[in-house]
Amino acid sequence: MYFVIGIIFACIGLLMLLKPQIIYSLVESWKNNLSGEPSRLYLFSTRFGGVIFFLVGIASIVTQFIV
Numbered sequence: 100m101y102f103v104i105g106i107i108f109a110c111i112g113l114l115m116l117l118k119p120q121i122i123y124s125l126v127e128s129w130k131n132n133l134s135g136e137p138s139r140l141y142l143f144s145t146r147f148g149g150v151i152f153f154l155v156g157i158a159s160i161v162t163q164f165i166v
Contacts, residue, residue: 102163109156115149 115122122145123137137145 101159105156105159105163107156108152108159112149112151112153112156115145115152117149119145119149 119142120137128135
């Protein structure tokens with residue numbers, strides 16, 4: 100079960116890390132009335148969250164083989 104969750108977390112983390120604009124368009128774009136572009140701080144925080152998601156996913160996958 101943790102293996103599947105790890106794969107899902109790793110995929111979401113990669114998406115957040117490589118394409119934060121997609122996350123912005125899915126989650127936050129409807130809240131913004133201006134140009135529709137995410138700020139640099141939003142991009143940084145989304146990428147940082149993507150790294151955390153990816154690491155948790157990889158750790159979840161790895162622990163299946165160690166334990």
